[in-house]
Amino acid sequence: MQLAHWRAARLVATRDLTHDIRLFEIAPAGDEAGAATSGFVAPSPGSHILIEVLIGDRVETRSYSTVGPCGDGLYRIAVKRLKASRGGSAYMWRLSPGARLKIAAPRNQFDLAWHKPGYLLLAGGIGITPIYSMALALAAANAPVRLLYAVRSKADLAFGDELGAVLGDRLALFVDADGNRLDLEPEISALAPGGEFYVCGPLGLMEMARQAWAGSGRPATLMRFETFGNGGRLATVPFHVAIPRLGLDFDVGADETLLDALEKAGVAMISDCRKGECGLCTLPVLAADGPLDHRDVFFSGEEKAKNSKLCTCVSRLGGGILTLDTCDRKA
Numbered sequence: 001m002q003l004a005h006w007r008a009a010r011l012v013a014t015r016d017l018t019h020d021i022r023l024f025e026i027a028p029a030g031d032e033a034g035a036a037t038s039g040f041v042a043p044s045p046g047s048h049i050l051i052e053v054l055i056g057d058r059v060e061t062r063s064y065s066t067v068g069p070c071g072d073g074l075y076r077i078a079v080k081r082l083k084a085s086r087g088g089s090a091y092m093w094r095l096s097p098g099a100r101l102k103i104a105a106p107r108n109q110f111d112l113a114w115h116k117p118g119y120l121l122l123a124g125g126i127g128i129t130p131i132y133s134m135a136l137a138l139a140a141a142n143a144p145v146r147l148l149y150a151v152r153s154k155a156d157l158a159f160g161d162e163l164g165a166v167l168g169d170r171l172a173l174f175v176d177a178d179g180n181r182l183d184l185e186p187e188i189s190a191l192a193p194g195g196e197f198y199v200c201g202p203l204g205l206m207e208m209a210r211q212a213w214a215g216s217g218r219p220a221t222l223m224r225f226e227t228f229g230n231g232g233r234l235a236t237v238p239f240h241v242a243i244p245r246l247g248l249d250f251d252v253g254a255d256e257t258l259l260d261a262l263e264k265a266g267v268a269m270i271s272d273c274r275k276g277e278c279g280l281c282t283l284p285v286l287a288a289d290g291p292l293d294h295r296d297v298f299f300s301g302e303e304k305a306k307n308s309k310l311c312t313c314v315s316r317l318g319g320g321i322l323t324l325d326t327c328d329r330k331a
């Protein structure tokens with residue numbers, strides 16, 4: 001995993017885009033030692049910055065995709081205030097202009113590949129943030145792009161006017177509350193051969209997109225996606241873990257991930273993305289006396305249905321006891 005180079009920064013301004021999505025404009029203020037240079041690194045479409053957030057008295061890190069080209073030396077991010085939250089988004093929403101921040105320069109794990117014969121972009125809810133930057137960049141380059149943007153209700157639409165102005169009829173909106181149904185098959189069929197598909201949104205949308213793309217027979221390598229690593233089908237509740245092989249028994253709190261709890265218990269885990277994409281932290285499930293909530297995009301639907309393995313960084317049990325094996329891992 002890439003090490004973060006932390007810099008001081010200042011919140012310049014905020015603006016509400018919807019009732020629960022707020023835009024933040026952030027100016028870097030040199031490196032931690034107070035270097036005179038601003039330290040601004042222009043983000044490429046799909047990039048995100050890291051921000052230190054304070055949760056209680058704990059310093060934690062949250063990632064936020066940069067929105068738009070940020071050509072004026074300010075990082076722009078849009079943060080959704082989450083109800084079921086450990087506190088990162090709530091912390092961001094408590095900030096006022098002038099607040100001092102610590103950020104790490106943009107990194108990109110959701111790169112836009114240029115010069116493709118076509119681009120189909122799909123965003124759900126707050127997943128619009130990286131997709132918005134991609135849509136603007138592609139439209140500016142006159143690339144053949146179509147954006148499908150799904151939201152629960154019109155009130156949840158962020159960047160709708162900006163996108164409409166730039167994309168015109170290349171933007172298709174799907175508003176759940178109005179009964180608009182997203183049908184991916186014809187959209188994928190209309191994409192030029194060799195075209196790429198970029199997706200960011202909630203787990204359900206992501207799974208639907210993966211299934212439709214696989215069904216189209218197009219190469220998996222031409223579909224790229226990013227997850228924000230949160231949310232599942234079930235509420236986030238505490239549960240108990242038993243690992244007979246290591247003689248371990250411990251609780252996983254509602255405010256920690258299974259991976260965090262395994263590491264705290266001394267299990268030698270391997271992990272990388274920590275958002276259910278890479279599959280490095282998966283462990284075999286021996287038994288579960290509660291419902292498993294697979295929150296990853298690493299396993300296929302069939303693999304998840306077997307419930308024989310889970311991604312410990314995001315997936316969890318909806319209460320009860322989860323018995324795991326650790327095979328080659330040691331306490």
Ligand SMILES: Cc1cc2nc3c(=O)[nH]c(=O)nc-3n(C[C@H](O)[C@H](O)[C@H](O)COP(=O)(O)OP(=O)(O)OC[C@H]3O[C@@H](n4cnc5c(N)ncnc54)[C@H](O)[C@@H]3O)c2cc1C
Binds near residue numbers: 066084089090257275
């Ligand atoms: C690359 C990247 C880019 C991102 N870009 C954006 C962005 O542009 N805008 C934006 O708003 N967010 C973005 N995020 C998400 C953001 O980093 C935070 O996760 C988000 O703000 C929620 O943080 P939180 O502390 O409020 O809630 P968290 O507690 O971190 O997460 C809230 C969600 O996770 C679930 N959850 C809570 N506790 C646990 C647990 N112990 N185990 C598993 N799940 C749990 C909750 O049910 C809830 O749905 C991005 C994330 C990544 C990785």
